[in-house]
Amino acid sequence: MKVTQYGEGACRDRLEHLRSQAHEILGEIYNSGLDHLNAQKIIALASDISDLVDERDFTSALREFQDYAPYPLTHPFMVAILGLMICKKLDWNTDRTLLAVGVGALLHDVGMTKLPERVIATHPNDLSPEDLIQYHKHCEHGMNIVAAVPSIPVAVQQIVYQHHEYSAKGFPHGLNNLKVYPLAKVVCLSDRFARFLILNQVGPIDGLKKFVASKEELRLHDPEIVRAFIKSFIKDEKAR
Numbered sequence: 001m002k003v004t005q006y007g008e009g010a011c012r013d014r015l016e017h018l019r020s021q022a023h024e025i026l027g028e029i030y031n032s033g034l035d036h037l038n039a040q041k042i043i044a045l046a047s048d049i050s051d052l053v054d055e056r057d058f059t060s061a062l063r064e065f066q067d068y069a070p071y072p073l074t075h076p077f078m079v080a081i082l083g084l085m086i087c088k089k090l091d092w093n094t095d096r097t098l099l100a101v102g103v104g105a106l107l108h109d110v111g112m113t114k115l116p117e118r119v120i121a122t123h124p125n126d127l128s129p130e131d132l133i134q135y136h137k138h139c140e141h142g143m144n145i146v147a148a149v150p151s152i153p154v155a156v157q158q159i160v161y162q163h164h165e166y167s168a169k170g171f172p173h174g175l176n177n178l179k180v181y182p183l184a185k186v187v188c189l190s191d192r193f194a195r196f197l198i199l200n201q202v203g204p205i206d207g208l209k210k211f212v213a214s215k216e217e218l219r220l221h222d223p224e225i226v227r228a229f230i231k232s233f234i235k236d237e238k239a240r
């Protein structure tokens with residue numbers, strides 16, 4: 001584990017800085033496509049977020065972090081933070097795993113760029129049956145986009161493809177949890193929680209209490225990952 005360098009204020013500043021970096025790089029990718037150059041930037045960003053999550057004062061800094069900015073440019077940043085927090089709590093700590101989850105979370109919705117504007121602009125619940133089929137294809141589009149860039153770790157393809165699979169209720173295949181790639185499960189839970197925060201206009205700490213109160217939601221996910229998710233918000237001084 002990395003030695004702490006930041007105090008709480010500096011940790012908050014760093015969080016803001018990385019958020020604006022995410023906004024800038026994802027904007028570039030959403031406008032001009034994913035290429036070797038911006039893939040390198042995303043990889044470096046994932047590693048910086050991973051380091052920040054290890055800071056002693058990170059949970060306190062997160063307390064004041066609120067992000068209701070328009071989807072999809074900053075939402076993936078929150079998903080990356082949560083995914084990395086969960087992995088670290090699970091001790092899925094190898095550089096390879098952390099990189100796959102960080103990059104997979106940042107790029108999980110990159111396939112949305114292939115969808116018509118009207119599908120992107122409409123909430124999935126309000127889409128026509130035809131447009132819903134198109135929306136469900138964003139996972140496959142995303143997988144193809146990341147597969148075309150050799151510097152993106154191969155594991156990211158599966159994460160992007162399966163980030164809406166949970167409890168046989170998701171898509172594209174309605175897989176049950178046993179069949180879903182574990183790192184995709186981490187990103188799936190992180191994505192659903194990050195969207196819950198936007199929907200309820202709450203920060204992560206207050207949002208956690210509400211989210212955890214929804215037993216129905218928690219039942220959708222792998223219990224081991226849910227436990228790590230909740231514990232990741234609790235400071236563990238001994239481990240730091």
Ligand SMILES: [Fe+2]
Nearest residue numbers: 108109163164
């Ligand atoms: Fe998605």
Ligand SMILES: [Fe+2]
Nearest residue numbers: 075108109191
């Ligand atoms: Fe998402």
